[in-house]
Amino acid sequence: xxxxxxxxxxxxxxxxxxxxxxxxxxxxxxxxxxxxxxxxxxxxxxxxxxxxxxxxxxxxxxxxxxxxxxxxxxxxxxxxxxxxxxxxxxxxxxxxxxxxxxxxxxxxxxxxxxxxxxxxxxxx
Numbered sequence: 433x434x435x436x437x438x439x440x441x442x443x444x445x446x447x448x449x450x451x452x453x454x455x456x457x458x459x460x461x462x463x464x465x466x467x468x469x470x471x472x473x474x475x476x477x478x479x480x481x482x483x484x485x486x487x488x489x490x491x492x493x494x495x496x497x498x499x500x501x502x503x504x505x506x507x508x509x510x511x512x513x514x515x516x517x518x519x520x521x522x523x524x525x526x527x528x529x530x531x532x533x534x535x536x537x538x539x540x541x542x543x544x545x546x547x548x549x550x551x552x553x554x555x556x
Contacts, residue, residue, distance in 0.1 A: 433457040433545050437527045440550030443517055447554070451512040453527030453547055461485070461505040464532040467512045468540055469523035469552075476526070480512060481536035490536050494520075517554045524549040 439451040451467070466481040480491045480501040489501050498517075503510040510527060528543035537543060 433460065433463065433529050435527050435529060435545055435547035437525065437547035437550040440525060440552045442553045442555065445518055445554055445556050447517050448513070448515045449517065449552060451514065451525055451527075451550060451552070453510045453512075455508045455510070455529065457508070459531070460508040460529075462531055462533070463529040463545075464536050465501075465503060465510040466528045466530075466536065466543060467501060467510075467525060468528060469521075469525045470549075471523040474523075476540045478538040478540070479525070481538070482510065483534055483536060484532070488534070488536065490538070492538075514552070517552075519554045519556045522552060522554050524551050526550075 434456040436454045467479040468476050470476040482489045482501045500513040526549045527547040529545040530543045
């Protein structure tokens with residue numbers, strides 16, 4: 433599967449952004465999807481994940497209550513709605529995919545496919 437992330441940009445603290453990830457392939461609905469981010473000089477970290485049917489989601493503590501992950505299997509897309517953004521949310525955001533049922537990995541090594549990343553910059 434090929435992934436294409438979009439929707440990043442520059443936003444002031446407290447603002448919102450919606451990231452999207454478009455996937456190719458007819459088997460998208462069989463994939464767990466995740467969002468990760470990587471800030472300069474830091475390791476890539478898990479942000480949010482969603483199971484193949486959207487029935488289960490999980491978030492990093494830093495994202496809980498502010499970010500919402502969702503997916504539309506008919507359109508082969510997964511989205512990350514980010515509200516109340518903070519300067520520490522500044523990073524390159526990546527979507528990732530893993531063929532799995534009912535499991536959401538939090539380790540980047542668990543995922544098999546990655547998008548190219550989209551830059552999110554939050555100014556103070």
